Amino acid sequence: MAATATAAAKAVKRFRVENLPRQQLRAAVQTKHTNAERPIVKAANPFLPSQIAYNGHWVKPRYSLRRQKELVKKAKMSGMVGLLPPGPKLSVQEIEAARLAQTVSARPGKLQDWWLRPVEWSAEPERTKPAPKVDTPTQPISTLSVSSVDEAQQQAKARLRQERAALRVKRREMVQEAKKCGLVAMYIGRKRMFKGHKWERVLADRRRKHRILMRDMAKRVQKYKSFYRKRRPSPLAVPRANNQKLPF
Structure with a gap:
């Protein structure tokens, strides 16, 4: 039983190490080591879906429901339920109740216990889609205005995102106009028509x-x-x- 609890604790620790911002949390521990009971860093929840910023597409959670259930079982076995983020298999109320009875906690002043520090997990799916910049003109990238290849690639990606956002907004306006006129909006703004059967x-x-x-x-x-x-x-x-x- 002891070996099983030890393996479960290692699995929870591995989960925390892989999904927490290590550098930010270590820096926060060094500067704010007195606030050991308070969340000092925000972390993305791997149990919930997230939204890509530049195109608005939703990405599946990093951990499936089966893996989430296994982690919750291991956390209950090792008494570390309060270290897991909320998700479909673990509610916020269960986490709060487990934190009150939790026996494993970070030692004050110990940098090696950074993964035990409380963090602020997102309790809802992240929506990070910004408003598209349609009025921004897309100019060709000149090699004289950039200092490195990475900067040129970043500018090219930014221009591509702006062009795609402008096309989506334009198509949305065309669809609304077609619906007002009583037309079929399936083929509006598409490069090629629906191929059909x-x-x-x-x-x-x-x-x-x-x-x-x-x-x-x-x-x-x-x-x-x-x-x-x-x-x-x-x-x-x-x-x-x-x-x-x-x-x-």
């Missing part, structure tokens, strides 16, 4: 072939019947040759 794409060619076949159907039927009528042997005619061979 295979039978929809080949329907025009199939109908054209059907028209051609039905137009000449009488002629084709007559040709078919006359062709096989000529090839049909007559029972009164004399056979041209008798090449029958016996099997013995």
Whole structure:
């Protein structure tokens, strides 16, 4: 049992070390070591989804529900529930109740206990999508105005984000205008139309072939019947040759 509790404590410690801002927390511990019971650093919650800043896409949580449940079990086994962030498998009330009865805490003045310091986890999914800058003109990047390759790459990424934001805003306005006019807004502002199903794409060619076949159907039927009528042997005619061979 002791070995199991030790392994569970190591798993919780590994989780904290991997997901906490190590440098910021160590610097905060050195400057504010007296406030050992107060959260001094904000950390992203790996149990909740997050939103990418420049395009607004949502990213899945870093830890799945199965891994979250395993961590909660290990934290309860080792008495470290108060060190985990809130999530679908662990509520804020459970964390607060566990902190009151928690026996593991950081020692004052000990820098090696930085991972035990309380941090402020985000209790809701992070929404970091900023307002798009549509009016900002996108100018070509000149190699004379940058001092390094990294700076040029950053400027190129920033310009691409601005252009994409401007296109999204423009398409949103076009969709609103189309809806007001009673038009279908599915194809508004798209580079290519919706491809549709295979039978929809080949329907025009199939109908054209059907028209051609039905137009000449009488002629084709007559040709078919006359062709096989000529090839049909007559029972009164004399056979041209008798090449029958016996099997013995």
